[in-house]
Amino acid sequence: MELTDIVKPLLTWYDGNARILPWREDASPYRVWVSEIMLQQTRVEAVKPYFERFTRELPDIQALAQVPEDRLLKLWEGLGYYNRVRNMQKAARKVAQEFAGELPADYEQLLALPGIGSYTAGAIASIAYQICVPAVDGNVLRVVSRLTASRDDILKQSVKKRMEQQVGAVIPAERPGAFNQALMELGAMVCVPNGMARCDGCPLRELCEARKQGIVMELPRKTPKKARRLEDRTVLVVRDGDKVAIHRRPGKGLLAGMYEFPNVEGFLTDDEVLAFLKGRKLSPIRIQKLEPSKHIFSHIEWHMIGYVVRVEELEEMDASDWIFIEPQDTGRDYPIPAAFGAYTKYLNIKWGLDNN
DNA sequence: AACTCGGGGTT
DNA sequence: AACCCAGAGTT
Incomplete structure (x- = not known):
């Protein structure tokens, strides 16, 4: 199986099954940015109400750059990982200073902003600017592990880098954002963690190496976490x-x-x-x-x-x-x-x- | 490479 | 109770 074979069936599936989400209705760079920061380690359903309230009160980068910290934290209250929003404000001030208030349409420049790592830089670049770079999150690591029957530990950065390359090599030039989102959507809705993957409804079931080998439930592999x-x-x-x-x-x-x-x-x-x-x-x-x-x-x-x-x-x-x-x-x-x-x-x- | 940093939904 | 979520920054 060549990974490139997944592109057409995956995009077709995505076109018929993509959820309607607030940040997809109007995918401006700022709104994509806010959504991606909120979605870090946080479920879609939890983010929705926060996203609506946050973007209503802070509709643009300028407003974000100027809002007082207590108010900023109040808008984030209950979401957790509060450094996310402080870093986002730092980045907003930097963007206001160095990029005339416009989020840069460049992967490396995005990556250099506070709070934006390889995943988020890839997500913003591909979804908001149609740039051909991968956006590999936990969903994608799981999907790729299963598609390729990889038993490697997905928490190792070498493994993540390799999978980013594998995905990057097959991104369709016409629809990079849709492709990246489709991989994540598949991971969230079909190729799910915790229990049975819904392989019957998977558009890639005939291509999936883990399914052929009967090891879907064994993947992905991760090193166990330390006790609290x-x-x-x-x-x-x-x-x-x-x-x-x-x-x-x-x-x-x-x-x-x-x-x-x-x-x-x-x-x-x-x-x-x-x-x-x-x-x-x-x-x-x-x-x-x-x-x-x-x-x-x-x-x-x-x-x-x-x-x-x-x-x-x-x-x-x-x-x-x-x-x-x-x-x-x-x-x-x-x-x-x-x-x-x-x-x-x-x-x-x-x-x-x-x-x- | 290991650790810090929230909160909540699923199984 | 364990797992994991559209991860990033620091040590």
Whole structure:
């Protein structure tokens, strides 16, 4: 089987089965760019509502370059991998400066922009500018592994490079964007991971080497991932009247620049929490345990317990990095990661004058 | 080459 | 519980 044989049946299948997606309706370079960044390690269905809201508020590169960081993160809140959007803004500013606000129609220049790697550069170049370069993502690695019955580890960069070359060699000059998208669409809809591939509906079933050898389910091969590390944390809902304390995380590292409830490593007892607050010159009036919760990141697992603590704010309070916010301000202004989802409801409570 | 960086849907 | 998703950047 020559890989070039897949082109015609694949494109024919794609023409009849391509999903209708917002970024396909109007495939301007900017919209393709935004969609490709959002789609990194993120499913199509999860991206759709974010894409609509993001492009409505930031319809062009200029708007993206100028929006404040908190607002930018708020538009990304819940999508994860927040460096994606910070890098995209860096790139937008660079494009505004160096390319007169127009995304370059060149693979190497795209590749040089922050947040754009080989996949995304290939996707933008081929889909928005009809340039003949491959766009090899996880779908394509799986599809090519099976088509060629490759038992190589697709996480190795040498294997990825080889498959990029293999795909690059058969891209049809007339429809590079459609071809790349067709490979991904096939991987997402037919040649699926996790369980049975839908080979009966595959336009390439007669060409597929893995199917001939009966090893479709064995492919692709990947090195197993390292186990997640577990962390215990104590989350504090510190309330002064109706206001609740939040804190901005550092500009680097996990959840950089996002807002959170004050929290500390380990599972603290009531007394330890009270001591912690007094250490910051806050005077606790009442403390109550909240429900425990768990959040799973890709490489960390947080086990959390929570307390709501009512305090009186003293003048010499040593909590200058805490912001006491009104309940109604939360949702509007502060990007808060999903990890704190079990406790964010306490931001919106009108506590009132009761004894809580 | 190994590690960091989110969140959620599927199986 | 394990896998994986239209990956990229850093070490």
